[in-house]
Amino acid sequence: MAQNQFSLLGQRRFLPFFVTQFFGAFNDNVYRQAIIALLFVMGLSTAERGTYATLAPAIFILPYFLFSGYAGQLADKLEKSRLIRITTTMEIAIMSAAAIGFYLHSLPLLMLCLFATGVQSTLFGPVKYSVLPGVLRKDELVGGNGLVEMGTTVAILLGMLAGGAIFRLAGAHGELFAGLSVIALAVLGNAVSRFIPPVAPGDPHLQFNWNPLPESRKALALTRTTAAQRYAVLGISWFWFFGTVVTSQLPTFAEVSLGGDERLYLLILALFSVGTGIGSLLCERLSSHRIDSRLVLWGALGMSLFLLDLVRRTWTPLGSHDIGIMEFVRDASHWALIADVVLIGAFTGIFVVPLFAMVQTLSDPSQRSRVFAGVNIQNSGYIVLASLSALALTKLGFATPQLFLVLAVVNGLALILWQRRLRATHSQ
Numbered sequence: 001m002a003q004n005q006f007s008l009l010g011q012r013r014f015l016p017f018f019v020t021q022f023f024g025a026f027n028d029n030v031y032r033q034a035i036i037a038l039l040f041v042m043g044l045s046t047a048e049r050g051t052y053a054t055l056a057p058a059i060f061i062l063p064y065f066l067f068s069g070y071a072g073q074l075a076d077k078l079e080k081s082r083l084i085r086i087t088t089t090m091e092i093a094i095m096s097a098a099a100i101g102f103y104l105h106s107l108p109l110l111m112l113c114l115f116a117t118g119v120q121s122t123l124f125g126p127v128k129y130s131v132l133p134g135v136l137r138k139d140e141l142v143g144g145n146g147l148v149e150m151g152t153t154v155a156i157l158l159g160m161l162a163g164g165a166i167f168r169l170a171g172a173h174g175e176l177f178a179g180l181s182v183i184a185l186a187v188l189g190n191a192v193s194r195f196i197p198p199v200a201p202g203d204p205h206l207q208f209n210w211n212p213l214p215e216s217r218k219a220l221a222l223t224r225t226t227a228a229q230r231y232a233v234l235g236i237s238w239f240w241f242f243g244t245v246v247t248s249q250l251p252t253f254a255e256v257s258l259g260g261d262e263r264l265y266l267l268i269l270a271l272f273s274v275g276t277g278i279g280s281l282l283c284e285r286l287s288s289h290r291i292d293s294r295l296v297l298w299g300a301l302g303m304s305l306f307l308l309d310l311v312r313r314t315w316t317p318l319g320s321h322d323i324g325i326m327e328f329v330r331d332a333s334h335w336a337l338i339a340d341v342v343l344i345g346a347f348t349g350i351f352v353v354p355l356f357a358m359v360q361t362l363s364d365p366s367q368r369s370r371v372f373a374g375v376n377i378q379n380s381g382y383i384v385l386a387s388l389s390a391l392a393l394t395k396l397g398f399a400t401p402q403l404f405l406v407l408a409v410v411n412g413l414a415l416i417l418w419q420r421r422l423r424a425t426h427s428q
Helices: 005-010 015-041 046-077 080-104 107-130 138-193 212-222 227-257 264-287 294-314 325-330 332-362 368-395 400-425
Strands: none
Touching: 005 015, 005 138, 015 046, 015 080, 015 107, 015 138, 046 080, 046 107, 046 212, 046 368, 080 107, 080 138, 107 138, 107 332, 107 368, 138 264, 138 332, 212 368, 227 264, 227 294, 227 332, 227 368, 227 400, 264 294, 264 325, 264 332, 294 332, 294 400, 325 332, 332 368, 368 400
C-alpha cells in the first residue's frame, strides 16, 4: 500500500536529497537578491540598477544554453549522489569568491560568480529530477515530485525575502553578513548531500562528448522520443512561461492595479508561491498515487479561470495609494482577489507535478538525465520568450490586467490543444 508522501521526509532515501535541493534553491535566491540590495547600498542610479537587474537573470540562465549538454552526460554517466556532492562543493568555492565580491563592492566579480552559480545549477538540474525514479517507487513519484516542487517554491520565496533583507538587518556589516550567509548555506547544503545514498548511474559506459552543441541538440531530440514525452515536456516549459509572465508582472500589478506600497508585492508573490506549494502537495491525494494526465488538464483549466477572475476584479485599478499589507488584508473586499492569487498558484502546481512524473516514467533510464538536460534547455528558451513577450506587450501599451487576459486566453487555447493528446498518451 502506498504511503503518505510526508512519510518520505523521514526516510534517508529522500530526506537528504530534499534538504540539499532546498538549500541550493534558497541560496541561489539569497545571493541574487543580496546583489540587488547591494546596488542600493552602493548608491547606483535608477538606470544603473535597472541595467544590472535586467542583466542578472540573463547571466544566470546563459549556462543552461551553453552547458546542459555536458550536464546531461555527466548525470547519466556518474553515480548521482557523487555528482550532487561535486556540485555542492562547487557552490562553496563560488560563494567564497562571491563573499569577496560583496566585501569589495566588485560588481564584475559578483556577476562572474552569478554566471558560475548558473553553471552549478545547470549541472545540478538533470540529476535533480532523474534521481527520483532511482529512489522512489512508481506510486511515490507524484508525491515525491510534489514535495520537491513545494520545497523549491518555498525556498525561492524565502531566499528572495532573506536576500533582500540582509543589508537592512545587518546595517553597516551588510557586506560581511551577506558573504558569510551564502558561504554558510553552501556548506550546509554540501554537508547534507553527504547523507544521500548512492544512486546508480544511468549509463556508466557513456562516451563523453566534449562538443556541447551536438549534445545539446541530442538532449532536445531525446525530449521528443515519443508523442507523450514531447507533450509532457512542452507542458513543463509552458509552466515556466506562465510563471515567468505572472511573477515578472507582480511588482507593477501590486503598485498600479492594487494601489499598494512597495511591500504589497511581497504579499502577492508569497500568496502565489504558497498556492503553488499547496497545489503541488495536493497532487498525490487528487491522483490517488497514480500518474494521471487529467490533473494536468484540470490544472490548466483552473489557471485560466482564476486568472480571468483576477483580471475581472482588477481591470479598473482599485484606486488606493500606497496601501500596506495589513490594510490590504483587513479589507474584506480584497479577500476574493487574494483567493484568486492563491488558487492560480495552486492550479499551477497541480498542472506541473504530474508532468514531471510523466517524463520520469516515460524516459529510458539510461538517457533520463539527458532528457532532463533537454527539458532545461527548452525551459530556458521559454523563460526568455516569456520575458520578451511580456516586455513587447508592455511596450505596446498593455496594462498588467490586459497582459494577464492574453495569458489566460493563450493558456486556454493550449488546454484545448493538449486535451486529446494527454488523455490518450498517459492516463493510468
